[in-house]
Amino acid sequence: MRYAETGFNLEIDLTRGSIERVATDPGETGLYLGGLGTNAKLLWDRVPPEVEPFSPENLLIFAAGLLCGTPAPGCNRTIVSTISPQTRLMAFSMMGGFWAPELKYAGYDKVILRGKSPGLVYLWIHNDKVEIRDASHLQGKGANETAELIQQELKEPKAQVAAIGLAGENRVYFASIEQGRSSASRGGIGAVMGDKRVKAIAVRGTGDINIAQSVEFLALCNEVLNYIKVRADNPIPGVMPILAGLGSPQEMRIHDEKWHTESFMWGNSRERRKDFWTEEVEKEWMETMENARTRLISCYNCPMKCAATISLPGLPTYMMKCFSKLTYTMAAFSNLDFGLRIAQRATEYGVDAFSTPQVMAFGLELYENGILTDTDMKGLPSDNDERFFWLLDRIVRREGIGDLLANGTYWAAQEIGKGAEAFAHNNIKKTEQMPLKLSMLNPIYFLMYCTGEKVNITQIEGQFPQMPFETREEREEFVKDWVQVPDEKFKDYFLDWELRGEKSFPYYPTVQMCCDIVDWQEKMHYIDDALGMCAGLSSFPLKPPYHIHNYPDLISAGAGIEMDEARLTKAAKRYRTLVRAINIRRGMRRKDEKPPENHWKKRFPELEKELLDTYYTFKGWNNEGIPTKESLHDLGLDYVSDDFLQRGILTDSDKEVSHEG
Amino acid sequence: MACEVICSAFHASPKYSSNNPARSRIRVIRDPIADIYVPVYAGEYSVAECAGRDKYTIDGKDYDECAFCRASCPSRDLFKEPDSGLPLKCDMCESDPPLEKPMCVQWCLNDALIYEVREEEVEEEVKLEDLEIGLEALADKYGLTKIMDIITRMSASKKG
Numbered sequence: 001m002r003y004a005e006t007g008f009n010l011e012i013d014l015t016r017g018s019i020e021r022v023a024t025d026p027g028e029t030g031l032y033l034g035g036l037g038t039n040a041k042l043l044w045d046r047v048p049p050e051v052e053p054f055s056p057e058n059l060l061i062f063a064a065g066l067l068c069g070t071p072a073p074g075c076n077r078t079i080v081s082t083i084s085p086q087t088r089l090m091a092f093s094m095m096g097g098f099w100a101p102e103l104k105y106a107g108y109d110k111v112i113l114r115g116k117s118p119g120l121v122y123l124w125i126h127n128d129k130v131e132i133r134d135a136s137h138l139q140g141k142g143a144n145e146t147a148e149l150i151q152q153e154l155k156e157p158k159a160q161v162a163a164i165g166l167a168g169e170n171r172v173y174f175a176s177i178e179q180g181r182s183s184a185s186r187g188g189i190g191a192v193m194g195d196k197r198v199k200a201i202a203v204r205g206t207g208d209i210n211i212a213q214s215v216e217f218l219a220l221c222n223e224v225l226n227y228i229k230v231r232a233d234n235p236i237p238g239v240m241p242i243l244a245g246l247g248s249p250q251e252m253r254i255h256d257e258k259w260h261t262e263s264f265m266w267g268n269s270r271e272r273r274k275d276f277w278t279e280e281v282e283k284e285w286m287e288t289m290e291n292a293r294t295r296l297i298s299c300y301n302c303p304m305k306c307a308a309t310i311s312l313p314g315l316p317t318y319m320m321k322c323f324s325k326l327t328y329t330m331a332a333f334s335n336l337d338f339g340l341r342i343a344q345r346a347t348e349y350g351v352d353a354f355s356t357p358q359v360m361a362f363g364l365e366l367y368e369n370g371i372l373t374d375t376d377m378k379g380l381p382s383d384n385d386e387r388f389f390w391l392l393d394r395i396v397r398r399e400g401i402g403d404l405l406a407n408g409t410y411w412a413a414q415e416i417g418k419g420a421e422a423f424a425h426n427n428i429k430k431t432e433q434m435p436l437k438l439s440m441l442n443p444i445y446f447l448m449y450c451t452g453e454k455v456n457i458t459q460i461e462g463q464f465p466q467m468p469f470e471t472r473e474e475r476e477e478f479v480k481d482w483v484q485v486p487d488e489k490f491k492d493y494f495l496d497w498e499l500r501g502e503k504s505f506p507y508y509p510t511v512q513m514c515c516d517i518v519d520w521q522e523k524m525h526y527i528d529d530a531l532g533m534c535a536g537l538s539s540f541p542l543k544p545p546y547h548i549h550n551y552p553d554l555i556s557a558g559a560g561i562e563m564d565e566a567r568l569t570k571a572a573k574r575y576r577t578l579v580r581a582i583n584i585r586r587g588m589r590r591k592d593e594k595p596p597e598n599h600w601k602k603r604f605p606e607l608e609k610e611l612l613d614t615y616y617t618f619k620g621w622n623n624e625g626i627p628t629k630e631s632l633h634d635l636g637l638d639y640v641s642d643d644f645l646q647r648g649i650l651t652d653s654d655k656e657v658s659h660e661g
Numbered sequence: 662m663a664c665e666v667i668c669s670a671f672h673a674s675p676k677y678s679s680n681n682p683a684r685s686r687i688r689v690i691r692d693p694i695a696d697i698y699v700p701v702y703a704g705e706y707s708v709a710e711c712a713g714r715d716k717y718t719i720d721g722k723d724y725d726e727c728a729f730c731r732a733s734c735p736s737r738d739l740f741k742e743p744d745s746g747l748p749l750k751c752d753m754c755e756s757d758p759p760l761e762k763p764m765c766v767q768w769c770l771n772d773a774l775i776y777e778v779r780e781e782e783v784e785e786e787v788k789l790e791d792l793e794i795g796l797e798a799l800a801d802k803y804g805l806t807k808i809m810d811i812i813t814r815m816s817a818s819k820k821g
Contacts, residue, residue: 071666071680105681148694157692180693206683206743211670214677218670229770294696301663303770309693317694 003212004559015115033530034066037575039081065532069104074537076300084187091187106205117197142348143178163200165350174355181319185352212560247304268361269435324353331357449595484547664765704731706748
């Protein structure tokens with residue numbers, strides 16, 4: 001018997017219309033866990049680097065994490081993996097909600113889509129019954145609208161639906177896959193779904209998930225719930241309120257937006273408004289939110305309430321969470337009411353709330369600077385807010401200038417030329433980032449921006465405080481119950497860290513310490529992404545209920561796989577390296593690993609070189625960021641080095657690995 | 662929903678060895694867009710579905726009458742074993758030794774579910790006085806409002 005996982009994947013060939021239920025190899029679960037880990041293995045094995053994102057040979061994989069569907073609180077994430085049209089690298093975007101556990105109850109760990117359907121279809125997975133159904137009547141419908149229509153059509157209100165909107169259908173490079181309160185937004189995976197002509201996947205399952213050591217597993221879950229209660233009563237002092245507790249940043253609950261509005265950039269990530277948050281603004285925005293917000297809501301089996309239902313007069317109700325509250329508002333220099341209104345339309349269209357506002361602000365900036373002309377922008381309204389609605393409508397339909405902008409700032413700038421490249425200034429690996437421009441280099445974030453292959457800083461940060469605490473007493477207080485650290489040395493790193501002076505940025509934490517910190521942070525995210533755990537209860541917040549010390553027991557008791565900290569660390573390293581290998585094989589190299597040029601004002605080229613050199617070595621990668629033969633061998637990934645040797649990516653003389661760092 | 666997950670896990674055999682919300686004896690009738698969340702725990706089995714159905718509007722939200730019904734009934738798939746169709750009924754997590762609270766309540770950290778012992782109230786009701794028993798019977802027959810009207814009129818005429 002298989003535990004926690006079902007042991008079956010659905011393989012769907014859209015070209016032929018064939019559906020197969022395929023048993024998976026339990027040995028692979030031990031090596032790659034599940035979710036992201038086994039997705040990476042599938043992409044490595046079956047999608048060679050010659051395959052273009054919009055090719056029938058590209059796979060689009062929807063995976064439920066290893067522990068999704070078990071009673072582990074907050075374990076509900078769907079991990080969607082494919083080759084991204086935006087980065088041309090592996091994309092792995094995740095969403096919470098209800099879809100992944102439902103897939104498990106239906107009897108599957110993954111849905112693997114290949115080929116391309118001749119017409120628009122949707123998939124209906126109901127336990128053993130799986131159908132490819134015509135979706136021509138859903139063409140052009142909004143993502144939420146589609147979900148509702150499908151539930152009605154199937155007479156199955158309990159079906160969980162993941163759908164694309166118009167943006168996905170029209171292969172917008174930053175199109176998302178929407179699922180009510182959650183979306184898998186990064187990397188343009190919605191465009192790949194649209195390219196495959198799949199409008200939605202509806203799932204309903206009524207089967208069992210088995211637990212290996214049930215009493216032990218339940219005790220661990222109870223500990224997690226108890227710790228969540230403890231953390232609810234004890235917010236962390238000294239950090240901003242949205243980050244003091246657990247869950248995603250509590251944007252729906254907390255009204256104080258001084259930090260975001262005054263520290264993050266407005267427009268096309270350009271302008272910092274240091275005195276923006278006045279009493280007047282606070283009052284207005286609070287009223288907007290209080291009137292719009294019907295209820296704070298949760299995902300499957302989670303006590304946190306990170307999302308909200310938003311109802312604005314004259315608009316259908318929709319669900320929102322996290323920073324999408326402000327991205328449109330700030331890109332447009334507008335107010336919260338505008339932000340909530342345009343987000344409703346954007347959610348139906350199915351677009352990423354990080355990239356989209358910035359792409360629109362970028363378009364307007366090009367127009368203001370004469371790079372885009374009146375001819376390009378024919379019909380552009382004069383009202384500021386209306387301009388954003390106008391651009392959004394054009395982008396998702398790929399009409400006029402929208403066709404260019406639909407490829408994101410990087411590709412649009414390449415095509416527009418005339419100096420437009422300089423305006424696509426806030427990207428890493430061709431993808432729009434958080435609108436942040438800061439002063440002093442942060443060596444920890446430098447490494448994360450450079451080497452993160454999720455291309456999204458919020459998905460690899462967490463665990464370690466973002467800033468030092470003012471006094472040593474505060475720091476001592478903080479480390480007292482810091483049980484989550486993988487090693488006591490992290491407490492010392494933090495205790496000695498000062499805001500000013502010798503032990504401050506950019507030379508403290510030291511290069512070696514930065515490597516340790518970044519590696520820990522990234523590792524926890526990668527583990528979550530294989531298990532299907534929400535980062536909001538694990539890798540993202542400070543002092544989370546899940547950590548490296550209780551995860552091995554949860555995996556052993558839940559999935560029946562022998563696990564300890566060393567094994568788990570190695571498994572995470574194995575599939576993290578495999579993700580890198582996929583990208584290396586697609587041409588990613590050191591030259592691609594850099595933060596946005598203007599992210600920090602004060603830069604330190606020598607230190608930055610040392611940081612990257614040391615981190616590469618620490619990770620077992622050579623000077624180009626390519627995993628070495630030795631480190632691949634250690635991880636049991638000899639098949640990767642064989643491939644690298646065959647392709648000339650590594651040569652037999654590549655022996656430069658050194659572990660002294 | 663946490664309550665559904667843990668209920669089905671508690672009632673698995675052996676305990677906690679599997680879970681499946683479709684087997685849960687508590688279900689949340691939910692429609693997030695309409696802001697409808699009604700937790701219902703399984704009651705008696707009903708051989709036939711009821712004749713009259715109604716829609717209820719509470720605080721501007723439309724609820725199907727079945728939204729509040731605890732019965733395992735032929736008209737819906739709620740509170741039935743998914744494989745056999747056998748009816749399910751909440752037993753408040755009966756176990757030896759007894760739990761302080763049923764598992765669904767323990768796992769609901771948002772206090773949507775609470776567990777209260779109401780036995781004391783029941784005892785008080787048992788000790789109704791003769792007059793009260795008589796009045797209650799009258800109220801059942803004629804309706805409380807009518808009786809109150811008469812009492813008001815009687816007391817007014819006495820004062821007069």
